[in-house]
Amino acid sequence: MQFLLAFVVVGPLIGAVAALLPAPPGLKGRSPDQAVLRHGVTVTGVILVATLVLAAGFDHDHPSKMQATTDISWIPALDVRIHLGIDGISLPLLVLTALLTFLCALYSYFKLPEGPSPKAFVALVLLLESGTLATFAVLDLLLFFLAFEMVLIPMYFLIARWGGAGRQAAAWKFILYTLLGSVVMLLGLLLIGLKSGTFDMVALATDNGRGLTSSVQVTAVLAIGIGLAVKTPMWPLHSWLPDAHTAAPTVGSVLLAGVLLKMGTYGFVRILLPVAPDGMRTFAPYLAAFAVAGIVYGSLACLALARPGAKGDLKRLIAYSSVGHMGFVLLGIASMTPTGVNGALFANIAHGLITGLLFFLVGAVKDRYGTADLDTLAGATGAALYGRAPRLGGLLAFAAVASLGLPGLAGFWGEMLALFGAFDPAEGLSRPAFLTFMSIAAFGTLLTAAYLLIVVRRVCMGAHRDEPRVIADVQSYEIAAWAPLAALTVLAGLWPAVLLGLTDPAVQKLLAGGKS
Numbered sequence: 062m063q064f065l066l067a068f069v070v071v072g073p074l075i076g077a078v079a080a081l082l083p084a085p086p087g088l089k090g091r092s093p094d095q096a097v098l099r100h101g102v103t104v105t106g107v108i109l110v111a112t113l114v115l116a117a118g119f120d121h122d123h124p125s126k127m128q129a130t131t132d133i134s135w136i137p138a139l140d141v142r143i144h145l146g147i148d149g150i151s152l153p154l155l156v157l158t159a160l161l162t163f164l165c166a167l168y169s170y171f172k173l174p175e176g177p178s179p180k181a182f183v184a185l186v187l188l189l190e191s192g193t194l195a196t197f198a199v200l201d202l203l204l205f206f207l208a209f210e211m212v213l214i215p216m217y218f219l220i221a222r223w224g225g226a227g228r229q230a231a232a233w234k235f236i237l238y239t240l241l242g243s244v245v246m247l248l249g250l251l252l253i254g255l256k257s258g259t260f261d262m263v264a265l266a267t268d269n270g271r272g273l274t275s276s277v278q279v280t281a282v283l284a285i286g287i288g289l290a291v292k293t294p295m296w297p298l299h300s301w302l303p304d305a306h307t308a309a310p311t312v313g314s315v316l317l318a319g320v321l322l323k324m325g326t327y328g329f330v331r332i333l334l335p336v337a338p339d340g341m342r343t344f345a346p347y348l349a350a351f352a353v354a355g356i357v358y359g360s361l362a363c364l365a366l367a368r369p370g371a372k373g374d375l376k377r378l379i380a381y382s383s384v385g386h387m388g389f390v391l392l393g394i395a396s397m398t399p400t401g402v403n404g405a406l407f408a409n410i411a412h413g414l415i416t417g418l419l420f421f422l423v424g425a426v427k428d429r430y431g432t433a434d435l436d437t438l439a440g441a442t443g444a445a446l447y448g449r450a451p452r453l454g455g456l457l458a459f460a461a462v463a464s465l466g467l468p469g470l471a472g473f474w475g476e477m478l479a480l481f482g483a484f485d486p487a488e489g490l491s492r493p494a495f496l497t498f499m500s501i502a503a504f505g506t507l508l509t510a511a512y513l514l515i516v517v518r519r520v521c522m523g524a525h526r527d528e529p530r531v532i533a534d535v536q537s538y539e540i541a542a543w544a545p546l547a548a549l550t551v552l553a554g555l556w557p558a559v560l561l562g563l564t565d566p567a568v569q570k571l572l573a574g575g576k577s
Contacts, residue, residue, distance in 0.1 A: 066129040066308040076104030101183035105163040124149030125570040144200040149563035170435040171538040174224035174310035185215040185463035202260040231308035246288025262361040266335035270477035278340030293325035296355030306380035311424030319417035325407040352391035359385030360508030393479030402484020418546040439519035467493025471553035
């Protein structure tokens with residue numbers, strides 16, 4: 062198990078280096094592009110299998126315990142260690158990352174985005190996977206920062222080189238926003254490590270802030286929180302996200318929404334809640350206020366894009382919807398209760414599954430019609446997917462109702478638990494304020510339902526006109542890439558205990574200062 066976790070983190074990095082090597086002589090003349098794409102599918106498939114074996118061997122009776130740990134001294138002068146481990150909080154995120162990366166590699170094998178060498182594309186996807194997996198597995202503050210930053214370069218190039226219109230500006234905006242936030246975050250991480258005498262996240266969580274003064278905790282939460290909020294993204298630090306999603310290739314959008322956004326909220330749960338509880342308690346009302354502002358703002362922006370004549374891009378609309386969905390995650394975290402934090406973690410996974418599927422589907426619509434403009438798709442010769450491509454239309458409607466939080470699907474439980482957490486926040490937080498936040502967030506769910514149902518009506522319904530061009534329905538490779546996400550969305554909605562049984566004991570221990 063110890064070796065397996067290290068392999069899961071390092072394996073994609075080795076695969077990225079191998080992808081850049083010259084093709085073996087036997088493959089020359091036999092489509093080297095397909096060979097390197099097959100290499101990407103193989104490496105991500107092996108990592109997914111290794112992650113599933115890791116999950117199967119995980120001690121589910123003690124999910125609050127750090128398992129498969131590696132602890133090796135790396136920089137003795139700073140007491141920085143190569144410390145890896147997983148518990149019930151990080152394991153689902155590890156599996157989600159491995160699954161989405163494999164599905165993206167599989168999809169790209171059949172539908173590679175236009176751009177430079179496939180070698181570079183595969184290497185960047187594998188480098189991105191390694192950095193994301195490392196973020197969820199490392200237990201040292203400085204290693205966390207390095208892994209957190211490792212994903213920026215591959216995502217920048219995926220947008221800048223394989224993206225669509227406006228890709229250069231969107232890529233620059235993405236990396237400048239996140240780098241500036243990360244500089245501030247590094248200062249906060251260094252402050253915690255130097256004042257406490259250790260960068261070990263397990264030791265810091267066990268200490269539960271007792272070795273840090275209140276002023277140090279407040280300063281650290283402000284600094285680290287800004288960096289995490291940019292990556293989440295939290296309103297009003299979200300403006301890089303719509304541009305990045307609109308310009309990114311399909312698989313770039315899937316990975317950006319499915320796993321990269323989770324790194325910010327994971328940092329709030331893994332670092333700030335247990336390490337600086339007094340600082341979090343100080344900023345929790347403000348975090349909740351920004352969260353509900355994001356919920357309402359994201360929904361209103363989506364409604365504006367969905368209305369006729371707005372020339373709204375479907376990818377941009379889904380990007381704004383992510384601002385709202387991540388607002389529920391932040392609201393759950395801000396409640397500082399087991400119920401709210403469990404809801405936040407559940408909503409993280411649900412958002413990764415559902416929004417990943419939505420970006421796959423919108424990418425397929427754009428490939429077929431040559432545009433993701435909602436007015437064009439709903440025009441006189443509109444999409445009318447139910448009539449032209451019923452399976453594609455049905456899947457799009459399914460993903461939309463899952464995203465709006467329909468009971469019985471994964472999107473419901475995270476939002477509901479986050480609202481319950483706000484209904485009865487942790488001791489020391491103002492209940493009237495959080496009741497107000499809960500009410501505003503609940504109103505946001507109605508706005509979410511409104512814009513998603515408008516999108517379904519405009520894109521999927523209507524009478525299609527006879528045209529010489531034939532619109533293909535869902536292809537076999539698309540089913541292979543999308544079916545796991547749809548199935549897991551149903552499974553998590555019908556059987557939430559699968560996920561909550563992992564997260565709840567770990568969250569209880571985290572909030573109790575490392576005590577089971």
